[in-house]
Amino acid sequence: MTTIAPTAGLSIAEAAERTGLTTHTLRYYERDGLMLHGVGRSSSGHRVYTDVDLAWITMLTRLRATGMPIREVRSYAVLCREGDGNESERLALLQAHRARVLAQLAEVTEHLGAIDNKIGIYQSRLETAGV
């Protein structure tokens, strides 16, 4: 069994690089209550990101990238922060989100089909004109 070597603890700049977010956004997320717990600090007061933090940020990013609003991500973070006992609430939240994302995917796909038709029309028009 192999384990990924745990990193010692990352600065905010390193965390930004690994997560693809900016340092501004990382601070903003923390300020806005999106992190599980406040990020740890070094003796000089600088943020130190652990692997757990990074894994959580990855989850955050997935939720955000699929269109979950900040305030709902925060609700999810609150539930996770409270610890065991509310798994069914977390499940419900994620399932509701999943349903919305699926609906959204279907809608976008449908619209894309119509756009594809338009593209086809332009292509055939150009081919005809180009002869």
Add this chain to the structure above:
Amino acid sequence: MTTIAPTAGLSIAEAAERTGLTTHTLRYYERDGLMLHGVGRSSSGHRVYTDVDLAWITMLTRLRATGMPIREVRSYAVLCREGDGNESERLALLQAHRARVLAQLAEVTEHLGAIDNKIGIYQSRLETAGV
């Protein structure tokens, strides 16, 4: 061959109902240069939407719903407004958009897969605990 009976011309409220947009948004789109041409007016100055207008608004809606920014929709409108001769530019614009939408769909689908895994974890945890 059947043709859809052309409507006589719709008020902004009727157009809003048919397109799913609000009257505010319809006026805003027109003001912002997103329409092919300014919408026609009745003798009393009220907007009159034709079938051509509605078809265009449907296209607008598809572009918007797939994430095209307003300013790019406007660029497309400008190209269409200029008439024949720039079909290749319109095609390029739509194809670039199509590529972005496909990338976006792939990304969302991937994130959704990870969220599904999380959902699965909560489900099995709840089943185990529930016995």
Add this chain to the structure above:
DNA sequence: GCTTGACGTGGAGTGCGCTCGAAGGTCTTG
């Protein structure tokens, strides 16, 4: 000791896409 540079905080600013309000004109119905 002094500079450099990454980081800290609080708060203001930005861009997008609507959304709404105010003030007034017009059409229909009783």
Add this chain to the structure above:
DNA sequence: CAAGACCTTCGAGCGCACTCCACGTCAAGC
């Protein structure tokens, strides 16, 4: 001929999610 619905324009306001600024602190290197 008055009420009420619906329309007009112009401009301001809003919610979201960042994004940036100003200024202060700390650690390391010369």
